[in-house]
Amino acid sequence: MSAGMSMHASGTEEYQAVFTGATxxxxxxxxxxxxxxxxxxxxxxxxxxxxxGWISDRNMAExxxxxxxxxxxxxxxVTFYTMYHQHPVGKNFVQVCTTSPCNICGAEDVAxxxxxxxxxxxxxxxxxxxxxxxxxxxxLGACGFATPVMINDDFIESVTPDKVPELVRKYR
Amino acid sequence: MGFPHTPHPxxxxxxSKHFGDTDARTYKGWVKRGGYEMLNQALAMExxxxxxxxxxxxxRGRGGAGFPTGLKWSFMPREKKKPHYLCVNADESEPGTFKxxxxxxxxxHGLLEGxxxxxxxxxxxxxxxxxxxxxTEAWDIMERALAEAxxxxxxxxxxxxxxxxxxxxxxxxxxAMMNSIEGKRGNPRIKPPFPAAAGLFGMPTTINxxxxxxxxxxxxxxxxxxxKGLCLSNPKSTGTKLLSVCGHVQKPGNYEVTMGFPxxxxxxxxxxxxxxxxxxxxxxxxxxxxxxxNREEAESTLLDYxxxxxxxxxxxxxxxxVFDDSADLVxxxxxxxxxxAHESCAQCTQCRExxxxxxxxxxxILAGQGKMADLDLLLDLADNMxxxxxxxxxxxxxAPVVSGIKKFRNEFEAYIxxxxxxxxxx
Ligand SMILES: Cc1cc2nc3c(=O)[nH]c(=O)nc-3n(C[C@H](O)[C@H](O)[C@H](O)COP(=O)(O)O)c2cc1C
Ligand code: FES
Numbered sequence: 001m002s003a004g005m006s007m008h009a010s011g012t013e014e015y016q017a018v019f020t021g022a023t024x025x026x027x028x029x030x031x032x033x034x035x036x037x038x039x040x041x042x043x044x045x046x047x048x049x050x051x052x053g054w055i056s057d058r059n060m061a062e063x064x065x066x067x068x069x070x071x072x073x074x075x076x077x078v079t080f081y082t083m084y085h086q087h088p089v090g091k092n093f094v095q096v097c098t099t100s101p102c103n104i105c106g107a108e109d110v111a112x113x114x115x116x117x118x119x120x121x122x123x124x125x126x127x128x129x130x131x132x133x134x135x136x137x138x139x140l141g142a143c144g145f146a147t148p149v150m151i152n153d154d155f156i157e158s159v160t161p162d163k164v165p166e167l168v169r170k171y172r
Numbered sequence: 173m174g175f176p177h178t179p180h181p182x183x184x185x186x187x188s189k190h191f192g193d194t195d196a197r198t199y200k201g202w203v204k205r206g207g208y209e210m211l212n213q214a215l216a217m218e219x220x221x222x223x224x225x226x227x228x229x230x231x232r233g234r235g236g237a238g239f240p241t242g243l244k245w246s247f248m249p250r251e252k253k254k255p256h257y258l259c260v261n262a263d264e265s266e267p268g269t270f271k272x273x274x275x276x277x278x279x280x281h282g283l284l285e286g287x288x289x290x291x292x293x294x295x296x297x298x299x300x301x302x303x304x305x306x307x308t309e310a311w312d313i314m315e316r317a318l319a320e321a322x323x324x325x326x327x328x329x330x331x332x333x334x335x336x337x338x339x340x341x342x343x344x345x346x347x348a349m350m351n352s353i354e355g356k357r358g359n360p361r362i363k364p365p366f367p368a369a370a371g372l373f374g375m376p377t378t379i380n381x382x383x384x385x386x387x388x389x390x391x392x393x394x395x396x397x398x399x400k401g402l403c404l405s406n407p408k409s410t411g412t413k414l415l416s417v418c419g420h421v422q423k424p425g426n427y428e429v430t431m432g433f434p435x436x437x438x439x440x441x442x443x444x445x446x447x448x449x450x451x452x453x454x455x456x457x458x459x460x461x462x463x464x465x466n467r468e469e470a471e472s473t474l475l476d477y478x479x480x481x482x483x484x485x486x487x488x489x490x491x492x493x494v495f496d497d498s499a500d501l502v503x504x505x506x507x508x509x510x511x512x513a514h515e516s517c518a519q520c521t522q523c524r525e526x527x528x529x530x531x532x533x534x535x536x537i538l539a540g541q542g543k544m545a546d547l548d549l550l551l552d553l554a555d556n557m558x559x560x561x562x563x564x565x566x567x568x569x570x571a572p573v574v575s576g577i578k579k580f581r582n583e584f585e586a587y588i589x590x591x592x593x594x595x596x597x598x
Contacts, residue, residue, distance in 0.1 A: 033298075033331075033333045035255070035373055036354075036373070038354060038355040038356075039353060039354050039355045039373075040355065041355030042335070042336065042337075042338055042352065042353075042355060043335070043336065045338070046336060046338070067355070069355075076357060077355065077356065077357055080340060080357040080358060080517075081305075081337075081338035081339050081340050081358075082338075082339035082340065083305045083306070083337075083338040083339030084338055084339075095306075098507070099267045099460075099507060099508075099511050100267060100460065100493065100504040100505075100507045100508050100511075101267055101268050101418040101419050101460075101493050103503075103504060103507050104419055104420060104495060104498075104499050104504060105418075105419065105420075138265075138267075138341070138511045138514055138515065139265055139266070139267040139268075139341075139460075139511065140306050141264045141265055141269065141270050141272075141273055141304060141306065141307065142270050142273065143267065143268050143269070143270050143416065143418035143419075143424075143491070143493070144270055144416055144417060144418040144424035144425050144426065145270070145424075146418065146424070150306060150308075153308045154308070155306070155307070155308055155309050
């Protein structure tokens, strides 16, 4: 998913190490759950994204160093999983499921309503104020509650186009 | 967060008995309802005795393949020479399926209890519950429940950890999941070796679905004979099944029925039927990876493993996708093909190329630029995508396409002949 590319060029933000203090302690605790360091890769990447909002090449190198992997290997893993952002995204990241079960219940209209009301205009682009990125995603595993939408970490069920303006107000 | 519907009198509430009851989510609430009693008893039992009981119950895997659970557990080495692992499949990403999420949301301790019993039965030192990355709410509930249960010390020596996915349907495939836990790209592995011989970290491993494991404490509590008795049709399909019904019904949601329940009654009785003025067109009964049924077939299907096979489809994960006469099946099948193209790990040529080309050809038809020969081309592609790859993602893409063309050919032809206006830009 190539979200937010239009907004920032990757690497423009200053590099900041993520694994210091409490975050490093969390990683160390996570490492105790697995028989080797590599297995902590997905959790470590989540910690980066939690702290920084996205995962830069420099932070991938930081993770690689900590887990005894190469930066190229880490990048290969990051690119496999759609939830890791390789570029900054809007302050609010909106994911609308438009796979068939939701699609037949009007999911594409929900996605369009988000584009309109957030000013993001185009799927995958970020709104001019930097506040919103809207993407369509495949099945969110809540098909009976069409249309499910994720706004950041919040999972919202049964969204219809008429509920979108209020949601946008709430998160703005 | 949504609450489940009020149970219908024709449902059989076994796994869903406590759905909607927030108190059952807490450790105290679970214990008050008799929870963890079975785990205590199981921990004092010989692993082989638990496996025998589960075998006798007829429980089959609810993740899609329907493999007998007790038999799968019995493949693990009896004599333990290396660490054993259990992986719990909570990756639930098959379009149409949303039952495991409901189990985790409402009865997290039920899942943990079943997990710990299974871990004891296969002598697993460590268990990872792999929860798809998008299930943030289910994650929080599971995390809280796990912390509570650990604080109460109910698991003994068994270690249970949650592991978060990061957006990849393929990680629901068991060997892809093992790679993902190992910190790798989620590429499925060639089998053999099977997980029970060399799985996670190369060690003997068992992978089970959430719904499968949630049934285990109830089987121990009420006995294998009771579970086996939950059967309306074929004795090879026992117990209850959570059916996730979505799409064009009045009351979508999770319904728990005894194996062998008529699909027709599920749709028209439990789910309130079609929307006013609409009629049933088609049903995909087992998640998007299984062949589509037309109305006639759907209305005569009995929902168990054999009943679905009899109609040329599969019970799969129990995700029932309902299309009424307003649905554009060509467009929706294209969307499913696009799903598989998006989710292909791209290791196998047949899958990488096949899912992408299937999508492109369907898009071309929907744009009014299709040729009659495209339908044969799609079928030919599908043939090359079936039974030829490391995992069955490729086959899953072919299933709705082949059955769709076979049963609803006129809808495809209407786009090709120009009788139907293009719905997407060329
Ligand atoms: C492409 C693909 C995706 C799958 N996704 C899931 C899934 O999300 N959840 C699941 O439980 N099983 C899934 N499976 C099935 C698993 O490979 C495996 O059979 C199952 O987890 C075993 O558990 P069970 O025996 O308890 O059903 C998938 C299989 C394939 C081929
Ligand atoms: S298809 Fe939208 S959540 Fe499954």
